[in-house]
Amino acid sequence: MAKGDPTARIKTILTHxxxxxxxxxxxxxxxxxxxxxxxxxxxxxxxxxIFSAGVVALGSGEPSLCIAAVALAIVAIVRVTVASNMSPDxxxxxxxxxxxxxxxxAFSYAMLLGTVAALTLLLNIGTQWEVLMTAxxxxxxxxxxxxxxxxxxxxxxQLTLTVVPVMVVCLYIGTLAYVxxxxxIALLLPAMxxxxxxxxxxxxxxxxxxxxxxxxxxxMQTLARTDVVTGLANRAGLNHAMVETxxxxxxxxxxxxxxxxxxxxxxxxxxxxxxxxxxVLSEIARRLRAASSVDAxxxxxxxxxxxxxxxxxxxxxxxxxxGRLLDEIIRPVRIDGDRLEVQASMGIAILPEDGIDxxxxxxxxxxxxxxxxxxxxxxxxxxxxxxxRDLVRRREIEAELRAAIIKNELSIFFQPIVDLETGKIRTxxxxxxxxxxxxxxLKPDEFIPVAEETGVIVTLGNWITAQAAKACAAWPEDVTLxxxxxxxxxxxxxxxxxxxxxxxxxxxxxxxxxxxxxxxLFLDDNHATNSFIEELSAAGVRxxxxxxxxxxxxxxxxxKYPFKKIKVDRSFVSGPNVGRKSDAIIRAVAELxxxxxxxIVAEGLETVEQVKxxxxxGCTLGxxxxxxxxxxxYLAAMLLAQERxxxxxxxxxxxKTG
Numbered sequence: 001m002a003k004g005d006p007t008a009r010i011k012t013i014l015t016h017x018x019x020x021x022x023x024x025x026x027x028x029x030x031x032x033x034x035x036x037x038x039x040x041x042x043x044x045x046x047x048x049x050i051f052s053a054g055v056v057a058l059g060s061g062e063p064s065l066c067i068a069a070v071a072l073a074i075v076a077i078v079r080v081t082v083a084s085n086m087s088p089d090x091x092x093x094x095x096x097x098x099x100x101x102x103x104x105x106a107f108s109y110a111m112l113l114g115t116v117a118a119l120t121l122l123l124n125i126g127t128q129w130e131v132l133m134t135a136x137x138x139x140x141x142x143x144x145x146x147x148x149x150x151x152x153x154x155x156x157x158q159l160t161l162t163v164v165p166v167m168v169v170c171l172y173i174g175t176l177a178y179v180x181x182x183x184x185i186a187l188l189l190p191a192m193x194x195x196x197x198x199x200x201x202x203x204x205x206x207x208x209x210x211x212x213x214x215x216x217x218x219x220m221q222t223l224a225r226t227d228v229v230t231g232l233a234n235r236a237g238l239n240h241a242m243v244e245t246x247x248x249x250x251x252x253x254x255x256x257x258x259x260x261x262x263x264x265x266x267x268x269x270x271x272x273x274x275x276x277x278x279x280v281l282s283e284i285a286r287r288l289r290a291a292s293s294v295d296a297x298x299x300x301x302x303x304x305x306x307x308x309x310x311x312x313x314x315x316x317x318x319x320x321x322x323g324r325l326l327d328e329i330i331r332p333v334r335i336d337g338d339r340l341e342v343q344a345s346m347g348i349a350i351l352p353e354d355g356i357d358x359x360x361x362x363x364x365x366x367x368x369x370x371x372x373x374x375x376x377x378x379x380x381x382x383x384x385x386x387x388x389r390d391l392v393r394r395r396e397i398e399a400e401l402r403a404a405i406i407k408n409e410l411s412i413f414f415q416p417i418v419d420l421e422t423g424k425i426r427t428x429x430x431x432x433x434x435x436x437x438x439x440x441x442l443k444p445d446e447f448i449p450v451a452e453e454t455g456v457i458v459t460l461g462n463w464i465t466a467q468a469a470k471a472c473a474a475w476p477e478d479v480t481l482x483x484x485x486x487x488x489x490x491x492x493x494x495x496x497x498x499x500x501x502x503x504x505x506x507x508x509x510x511x512x513x514x515x516x517x518x519x520x521l522f523l524d525d526n527h528a529t530n531s532f533i534e535e536l537s538a539a540g541v542r543x544x545x546x547x548x549x550x551x552x553x554x555x556x557x558x559x560k561y562p563f564k565k566i567k568v569d570r571s572f573v574s575g576p577n578v579g580r581k582s583d584a585i586i587r588a589v590a591e592l593x594x595x596x597x598x599x600i601v602a603e604g605l606e607t608v609e610q611v612k613x614x615x616x617x618g619c620t621l622g623x624x625x626x627x628x629x630x631x632x633x634y635l636a637a638m639l640l641a642q643e644r645x646x647x648x649x650x651x652x653x654x655x656k657t658g
């Protein structure tokens with residue numbers, strides 16, 4: 001087949017709109033829609049045909065022309081009426097139905113119009129009538145090719161049915177003029193076919209390109225709203241779904257927002273790697289989707305947080321769904337033979353009870369999630385108005401605390417740690433106190449948690465260390481200083497340098513500083529923590545493990561880090577469960593300390609009986625109200641002075657009696 005063969009080219013193009021149409025249904029539907037897009041032009045063409053045929057029939061008086069003109073008028077009217085009532089936007093009208101109905105009307109009208117023009121020539125009723133009908137038929141055939149180029153089979157069919165009868169009659173008459181007209185019509189057919197097919201190709205390609213672009217845009221929009229790990233909606237997808245859900249929410253229905261956070265999921269990533277972590281997230285996502293209703297939106301909000309948005313009819317239904325979701329999460333997950341147990345905390349807010357818009361609903365679900373975590377994790381918590389009041393209170397404390405540090409409203413108090421054998425003060429623990437000018441004294445339990453949540457603890461901790469070091473520098477050299485450190489403070493950039501700078505500015509030897517840390521610091525196995533301890537230990541700073549017995553109490557911490565002191569939590573000394581078991585635990589810890597050459601501090605001592613008990617158990621140091629409450633720096637200096645004076649008096653008395 002030659003590359004430029006026009007016949008082959010026409011056949012190739014015709015395969016795209018024949019019975020074996022290779023175009024997508026949506027593209028074909030769009031092309032068929034072009035047939036119905038301009039009913040006015042269809043009506044004008046029909047009116048022109050009816051008027052011309054009627055004039056010729058009446059002017060000639062020929063019965064056959066009158067019959068043909070009447071038939072043409074009936075077909076034209078029916079065609080225009082049907083086309084006006086057939087909507088291509090109605091999904092009930094199939095593309096095939098629309099096309100067939102249009103073809104019947106179009107081909108019938110074209111055939112009748114061509115027949116009237118052919119009869120006018122055949123009956124030889126007068127040149128003026130012949131010119132009128134022939135011109136009308138030719139113009140209609142050419143014009144319809146342009147109008148219906150979206151479906152070339154229809155356009156070329158109409159052209160053929162209109163002009164071929166005229167061409168046949170011209171050849172039949174046989175005069176030179178008529179034969180020339182027949183040849184002209186014959187040449188018109190391929191010319192118009194080529195033009196029609198070119199227009200069709202342009203239309204088809206344009207529509208296909210538009211469809212492809214639309215599909216690509218839809219695909220990109222879907223990708224933009226989908227989480228790649230779990231296949232759930234991401235944050236953008238959740239926002240979109242929330243807007244649509246709120247708009248379509250039926251009257252009387254409630255909308256519940258469940259905000260879930262997997263507890264300590266970071267450990268899964270750290271211990272098993274992120275690929276395993278992603279598989280766990282995918283499994284959790286599958287379970288959440290299965291446990292939710294079909295109409296619910298299940299999304300991964302980010303990291304290990306999921307949000308489910310679901311219509312509910314009552315608070316009871318919401319509680320049942322929440323319980324189902326948590327039950328699905330806590331079922332063990334098996335990954336490559338490993339059995340993993342995942343737990344989650346959940347916060348729940350309900351519209352319209354807890355908020356009337358999406359932003360408020362999310363804020364309050366987030367607040368409820370926070371309280372679920374604070375209350376011990378692995379539980380669900382519904383939002384209550386008291387949570388908002390607590391939030392306002394925390395923000396107020398945060399702002400006032402920042403200002404208090406600048407205005408020097410905070411004070412450092414010191415509580416002695418006493419040698420249980422000699423009764424001498426060995427160490428003072430630095431404790432912060434806040435005397436608010438309007439609210440009076442605020443307890444550390446009120447502002448320290450807020451400082452840790454907001455990051456103010458870093459500034460506060462550095463300030464405490466600097467102020468306490470200055471006070472300690474004035475004490476006897478055998479008395480040391482103990483300062484509690486927050487995990488956030490330790491992990492802050494330049495934390496070790498800040499402490500060393502505070503010691504240098506105060507003129508305090510690093511060996512006189514003792515930093516107390518809790519076991520929670522080591523749960524993340526953070527490189528910054530290791531570097532912090534190594535750097536300060538190398539400088540001479542000592543470390544103590546605080547609140548031992550309340551966390552994981554892992555002996556690996558004692559083995560790995562250079563602790564010189566262990567502080568047994570006060571719950572073993574003065575708590576409600578004090579008894580034989582707690583005594584046995586203290587004895588075991590004390591024996592461990594003796595073996596490892598570590599001192600054991602018993603906290604919370606309030607009575608002489610408690611002092612005797614922990615001393616007999618093996619503890620070397622004690623701290624508590626029995627010895628002294630926390631006091632200002634000048635009273636701490638006074639206690640040391642009194643102690644030294646008493647030692648001097650005793651020494652003098654012994655010298656004189658000796």
